[in-house]
Amino acid sequence: MMKLSGRVTSCCVALLLALTSVSAVQKLTSINDLKKINFGQSVPKHSLLLLHWFANTVDIDNNDLISLTFDPNGGDYASHHYGNYERLLDPLPWGYRYYTIGNLHQDTSMPLPSHIVHPSREFMGENRDRIIVRVMEQNTGQRALRRIDRVYITQHYGTSEHQGTPYDPDHTYQITTGLLRQIREFSVGQNQQSLSDLRNRFGSRADDSQLWQIRNTWGSLACLGLLLFIVIEEKYSTNQRNNRPQNNNRPENRQNNRSGDEVAVFIEDDEDHVARGVRNYNISNSLNNCQRCFCCIVCFVLLYLILIVCYSSFFVNVVQLRL
Structure with a gap:
């Protein structure tokens, strides 16, 4: 019975670790995905400047392995260790560390380029945006080879949100190697x-x-x-609507004299199409939020069940010892 109890406890611990490693961070795989982010509204445009610089600073080999070209422990490019204390990201595997990059107010011997530190007014980000990387260090002789297996863009809460200085999980995105490669084209x-x-x-x-x-x-x-x-x-x-290729097969395009009412109808159709796109995008965001809430509920329920199982196992052991 003791062996069985130990196995149950081990399974419970493993399940708990698996649940805590679930990340709800949205993944961006292409420039088309970047277009879905509200840069300039809920996300600073400066994030794109920082991401463009980062994509063209790291090394990416033919096997899609990403390597740092600077020392984050030395504060290069305003980088430093990130503890993930608010559990924004997945728990770290053994041998990995998180680093954050992009603090414009941090003194460093290797500063960021001037167009990032001193951008035009339109692209100022109030020093809120950051890049976070997950790094595995490998000692290869005289130097440490730092491999990156995950890249994120995130931002601190704004002062008007009264949330303090933690990062905003609703505006944290994972950047894939494929997207970094596309950005490197520019x-x-x-x-x-x-x-x-x-x-x-x-x-x-x-x-x-x-x-x-x-x-x-x-x-x-x-x-x-x-x-x-x-x-x-x-x-x-x-x-965009004016530059779209015209469909010459439409009957109205074969008529030389169209009334003003007909033109108004087509403009109305275009506006309805745009409105439907906006509604669909809002619905998609709502569904993503619902999925996150559902995942949280499931995690809490499973955690509650795990605690019941562990308590029951402990109670059985106590009873057996008394007998």
């Missing part, structure tokens, strides 16, 4: 690609005049400017 410097090639590859609707404006505004950071345009501006731009 690298700046000697290896940067032409804006027209990037526009065509990622299906941007920016016309030549808009590319010229991006190049004129961002200069050597033009590829970053195009990335920001794709993720932020195009999502809300009314030019």
Whole structure:
């Protein structure tokens, strides 16, 4: 009976650890996923500047292994250890550590680039946004090889939310290696690609005049400017409807003289389509919140059952000892 009780207890502990490792953090796998985030509204635009810099600073090999190119223990790029005390992320496996990167007020011998530390007014983030990485350190001779297996973007609560300084779990996202690779396509410097090639590859609707404006505004950071345009501006731009290819098979396109009422009908249809898209997006967010609540309820119920089983096992052992 004692062996059986020990097995039950071990199973309960294992199940409890499995439950505590469940993470509700949303995963972003592509630039299209980035477009779903409300940058400039609930999430600072500065997060994109920081993420673009990070994607082009780390090393990614052919096997999708990500390696740090700096020492987070030394405070490079305003980095330091993150304890995950608020349990924002999954519990750490043995041999791993979390680090946070991007504190603009932290003194460091290896500072972030000036366009991140001193961005234009539109992209200021009030020093709320951060990147968190999960790192496994491997000693290889004279130096430690730091492998990253998870990357997150997050942000501190705003002062108006009166939540203190913890990170906001509702605006914490896991960034996949695939998304980092896509962002690396928009690298700046000697290896940067032409804006027209990037526009065509990622299906941007920016016309030549808009590319010229991006190049004129961002200069050597033009590829970053195009990335920001794709993720932020195009999502809300009314030019999307005007730049869509027209369907010449429609009867109204074969008529030379259309009445004003007909034109109004098509504009109305477009507006209804946009409204439906917004409603669908809100419904999707509601479903995600419901799923999180359901997971929490299930975890509490299972935890309650585990405690009952453990207590029952302990009670049986006490009775047997008395007998």
